[in-house]
Amino acid sequence: MSRPVSRRSGAVDPFIVMDVMAAAAEKEAAGGTVVHLEVGQPSTPAPRTALAAAHAALDGDRIGYVAALGMPALRERIARHYRDTYGAEVSPERVIVTTGSSGGFPLAFLASFDAGDRVALAAPGYPAYRNILAALNLEAVDLPTSAADRFQPTLGALDKAGPIAGLIVASPSNPTGTMVSRSELKALADWCDARHVRLVSDEIYHGIVYEGETTSAVEVSDHAIVVNSFSKYFSMTGWRIGWLIVPPELVRPIERLAQNFFISVPTLSQHAALAAFDGREELDGHVRRYKANRDLLMAGLPAAGLDRLTPAQGAFYIYADVSHLTNDSRDFCTRMLAEAGVATTPGVDFDRARGTGTLRISFAGSTAEMEEAVRRLKQWRRV
Numbered sequence: 001m002s003r004p005v006s007r008r009s010g011a012v013d014p015f016i017v018m019d020v021m022a023a024a025a026e027k028e029a030a031g032g033t034v035v036h037l038e039v040g041q042p043s044t045p046a047p048r049t050a051l052a053a054a055h056a057a058l059d060g061d062r063i064g065y066v067a068a069l070g071m072p073a074l075r076e077r078i079a080r081h082y083r084d085t086y087g088a089e090v091s092p093e094r095v096i097v098t099t100g101s102s103g104g105f106p107l108a109f110l111a112s113f114d115a116g117d118r119v120a121l122a123a124p125g126y127p128a129y130r131n132i133l134a135a136l137n138l139e140a141v142d143l144p145t146s147a148a149d150r151f152q153p154t155l156g157a158l159d160k161a162g163p164i165a166g167l168i169v170a171s172p173s174n175p176t177g178t179m180v181s182r183s184e185l186k187a188l189a190d191w192c193d194a195r196h197v198r199l200v201s202d203e204i205y206h207g208i209v210y211e212g213e214t215t216s217a218v219e220v221s222d223h224a225i226v227v228n229s230f231s232k233y234f235s236m237t238g239w240r241i242g243w244l245i246v247p248p249e250l251v252r253p254i255e256r257l258a259q260n261f262f263i264s265v266p267t268l269s270q271h272a273a274l275a276a277f278d279g280r281e282e283l284d285g286h287v288r289r290y291k292a293n294r295d296l297l298m299a300g301l302p303a304a305g306l307d308r309l310t311p312a313q314g315a316f317y318i319y320a321d322v323s324h325l326t327n328d329s330r331d332f333c334t335r336m337l338a339e340a341g342v343a344t345t346p347g348v349d350f351d352r353a354r355g356t357g358t359l360r361i362s363f364a365g366s367t368a369e370m371e372e373a374v375r376r377l378k379q380w381r382r383v
């Protein structure tokens with residue numbers, strides 16, 4: 001008899017949106033058309049500056065291993081980004097290049113926590129946080145949130161969470177697009193710092209903002225870990241490149257982990273990422289399109305009965321409360337896809353308890369797709 005699979009891998013949930021994507025692909029293969037509001041990635045390639053740098057690197061560089069913490073030029077460029085964008089002085093030594101932000105999470109968690117530690121996070125939230133925590137024998141502690149608090153963690157919820165070693169905050173958030181203000185982030189960071197709790201700030205949607213201003217955790221705490229990526233604003237999902245900003249005492253522990261886990265981050269992607277910072281004009285054009293898409297959906301969806309919408313301040317998601325229409329968001333999304341040809345993500349992916357009455361609508365696609373989605377949904381809800 002073979003050995004059973006490990007308990008910690010068994011604790012990892014599947015990503016239900018994958019089922020929606022498979023059903024959408026099946027519908028398309030059968031000749032149907034689908035408007036894709038389920039995808040959590042830009043519909044555009046990397047900026048032209050990044051593509052040109054990648055071509056040049058292919059021609060001129062061996063593309064061998066590089067230092068585990070990243071190419072020095074890229075670490076310096078990322079540090080400069082903090083000065084330019086936030087007015088914050090970040091030493092390049094504290095910048096660690098990672099294989100997407102996904103590659104940064106295990107490094108951040110392993111360097112900060114020991115097996116059995118409890119780490120708090122908002123529900124609804126990005127599902128990989130809890131799944132990576134589970135795989136590392138860490139306990140995810142759900143912080144209940146409300147629409148009134150823009151689905152973000154509050155000090156009151158933290159006070160009730162019991163002993164925790166870490167707090168994950170995402171602003172703008174996936175799936176709600178909501179943000180914490182500078183004063184809220186400062187209060188959360190102060191709460192953490194006073195209790196030796198490690199704040200992990202997921203800032204992957206910074207740059208994609210419509211209302212308010214993003215604050216980086218480096219501006220309000222010397223002890224927080226910032227997680228970021230070239231996937232969203234920089235439109236480089238498949239290049240698998242991101243970064244961490246960590247307190248000085250975590251640099252060497254993370255370097256040792258990164259050397260052993262990954263050796264180094266894809267070199268071609270590092271060349272491209274360095275040049276992506278020069279593609280801002282093109283990238284800001286994408287953000288203007290996302291804003292137009294958001295405004296179009298916020299105005300159009302209510303006529304299709306989807307009128308309980310969380311207004312996204314950033315990212316490219318609208319979180320819709322559909323609890324008056326269904327108590328099974330998975331079934332609702334399946335029917336919406338089959339009958340209207342519109343694919344969305346059921347809320348259960350983000351909130352196991354309350355997500356049966358919610359869904360996530362991504363507006364990362366083209367404006368024409370958003371128009372078509374509204375047209376189809378209006379027609380569907382009239383039947």
Ligand SMILES: Cc1ncc(COP(=O)(O)O)c(C=O)c1O
Nearest residue numbers: 040100101102126174204229231
């Ligand atoms: C909030 C959030 N964090 C992290 C990630 C991981 O992105 P990547 O590994 O491409 O940087 C995603 C991807 O959708 C996300 O939505």
